[in-house]
Amino acid sequence: MQYSERILKTPSSFIRNILKVTDAEDVISFAGGLPNPISFPIDALRASVDHAITVNGSRLFQYSSTQGYAPLREYIAAKYQRLHGLDVHADDVFITTGSQQALELIGKVLINKGDGIIIEEPGYLGAIQAFTLTEPTFHGVTLENDGLNLEELERALQQPNVKFIYTVPNFQNPTGLTYSKEKREQICEIVAKYDVALIEDDPYGELRFQGEPLPYIGAGKLENSILLGSFSKTVTPGMRLGFIITKNKELLQHIETAKQASDLHTNIFSQYVIYDYLASNDYTEHVKKIIALYKNQSDAMLDAMQEFFPAHVEYTRPEGGMFIWATMKTVHRPLMYSIKRWNKK
Secondary structure (H helix, E strand, C coil), X not given: CCCCHHHHCCCCCHHHHHHHHHHCCCCCCCCCCCCCHHHCCHHHHHHHHHHHHHHHHHHHHCCCCCCCCHHHHHHHHHHHHHHHCXXXXXXXXXXXXXXXXXXXXXXXXXXXXXXXXXXXXXXXXXHHHHHHCCCCEXXXXXXXXXXXXXHHHHHHHCCCCEEEEEECCCCCCCCCCXXXXXXXXXXXXXXXXXXXXXXXXXXXXXXXXCCCCXXXXXXXXXXXXXXXXXCCCCCCCCCXXXXXXXXXXXXXXXXXXXXXXXXXXXXXXHXXXXXXXXXXXXXXXXXXXXHHXXXXXXXXXXXXXXXXXXXXXXXXXXXXXXXXXXXXXXXXHHHHHHHHHHHHC
């Protein structure tokens, strides 16, 4: 059988491959961004399953609208109005099968073969895989401690047919780094000069355990702003519920068409249940518990790294989220010593 070039050029998900070992009893994996299962509100979700079925009946098991369950979209819009001061309404919210599908749909809608995508370096592997299916040209921009390298970003934006920039500004995957307020403002000023979209993928933003919350780079400021969110890190990843927020109505229309061709609509059972959970429980208190849990885990990891890692290993100290990035500096002296000993023999 002959296969398409696009699938042959798209590698298997490295993330999924490294997660295959997580079920092994003799392995403790630090490689994947899995939420700690003790954070899942299982009892509350069980109650919401029963309540959602009792109240809504067969609607949980029927086909539904492509854009998503209206009360859930209204909840998301109200949350971003309240917490971030964004002028967001239910019609600006589109429910997807996790943020991963959001990335794939955006790639389908915006990218022709060879078009440019600007990504962070190092960047999120899941996004790179999703975009690779569209056969783009990737332009990597170095991610510094406070955000993207501005000179490299400007050069990348001047490349032919660049369609969008993909960023994870809060507790980035895989580095754990967060863009500074100053760097966010500078990036916004630069991007505003070009006809490109800015994607801010923010699945970890609520998991801040130190420092002050920061405004988004482009959301509420740039015409072609695309904000991605998810319930995977704060409620449950297994229900695969993510969302796109954008004021660009034409973009949402094309995303709707692409999703109809893909899966018609996101699992409506999960949407009803998640909404019932959010409406029936103190979500803010639940997130506070997760933040405390991850802060303890982060502190334990950083303390152990400080005690046991050699001096030539540098690592990030995240203000939230789920990731720490370690870098090994080149060590010349031990290598020279080994060569001298070898020569003497």
